Amino acid sequence: MNLFEPFSQRSLTLRNRLVVSPMCQYSATDGLPEDWHLVHLGSRAVGGAAAVIAEATAVSAQGRISLGDTGLWNETQLEAWRPIVRFIKSHGAIAGVQLAHAGRKSSALRPWEGQGPLPVGHQDWLTVAPSALPFDKGWHTPEALDEAGIQGVIADFRAAAQRALAAGFELVELHAAHGYLLHQFLSPLSNQRSDRYGGSFENRSRLVCEVITAVREVWPVELPLWLRISATDWADHEGGWDIEQSVQLAKLVKALGVDLIDVSSGGLVPHVKIPLGPGYQVPFAARIRREAEVATGAVGLITEAEQAADIVAEGEADVVLMARESLRDPYFPRRAAQLLGAQLGAPNQYLRAWHS
C-alpha cells in the first residue's frame, strides 16, 4: 500500500491515506461551530488531506468536555455544521465528525483557562460515568448512570449520528478513547458496576456495542463508521484495559459494522508513564490490524512524510491520522506529495504555487 493510493470504504473513496485527526478547538458557544471551525477545518481540506474529522462533538450538553465544545444535540447545531461540511467536501476531502460523550471528564476548563475541572459554581455541571469515581483528585465525582441513563446515552448517540448525516457528514467516528465515557465503561479501573454493563469483558464492552448498533441503524450502509479506542490504559499493573482486550473488542465491533479502528492510547487514569516517542502507538494499530483483520488508523507523533509512508507501506495501518503536525502545517499532505513524488491536485486558485 502507498500513502497516496486511494482507500475505499463502503461507497467512499479517500483520495490518499492522510487524515486530519479530530481536535477540540474549545471555540464553540452552546455547541455551535463558528467561523473558526470553517477556516480551521476548511484549510486542512484545501491542504490535501483525504478526510478531515471534526473535533469531539458532544451528543448531549452534559457530555461536553468544556463549555467550548461543538455539539450535535440539536437542530441549530446541525444547521451550523452544514456550510462547514459543504466547504470541506467541495475541496475533495471526506467530511467526518467524531461523536463523543466525556462522562466523568466533562465539565472541564478550556486548556488555556487552566488544567482540570470547572470550579464549583462557575457554570460547572453534574457529570455521569459508569461508577461514582472521579478522574483524579479535585475532579467532580460523577453520578453512576442507571439503566435509563444508559439508554439515554445510546439514544443521544443515535440522534447525533442522524443529525450528522443530515448535515452532510460522510464519516462518523465514535470516540471510545482517551478516558471519555465509552472508554470509562470498557476499563475495569473506571467501571466497577455489578450489572450487565460491568464486570466481565463482555459486560464492559456492552455499551460500546449497543451504541454502535444504534448508530448503524441510522447511519447508511453505504457510509463508513470508525471507532477510536485507547489500545491500552498504560496501567497493566493495576488491571487496566490492555491491547489483548482491544484486539477482542476490534473483532466484536467489526461484526457490528465498524469499518476502521483508529488506535490511540491512554487518558483513562492520570499519572501513568507513557513511553512517548515517534509513532509510539503504531505497534498497537499493526497488531489490531493483523489479529482482528480489520482496517486500522495509526496516530500519535507521526510528523514526517516518510514515516507516514512507511507505516502504510509496511501494512501497519491503512490510514495515518495527524493532529499537531497538521496544526503546524495545514498543507502537510501537499508537501508530503511533493517530497514523495506523488500527484495531488491543487485548487485552481492556488495552481500557480504548486505547479509552476
Ligand SMILES: Cc1cc2nc3c(=O)[nH]c(=O)nc-3n(C[C@H](O)[C@H](O)[C@H](O)COP(=O)(O)O)c2cc1C
Ligand atoms: C488541540 C488538540 C485537540 C485534540 N482533540 C481531540 C479530540 O477532539 N478527539 C480525539 O480523539 N483526540 C483529540 N486530540 C488528540 C489527537 O487527535 C491525536 O490523537 C494526538 O494529538 C496525537 O497525535 P499527534 O502526535 O499527531 O498530535 C487532540 C489533540 C490536540 C493537539
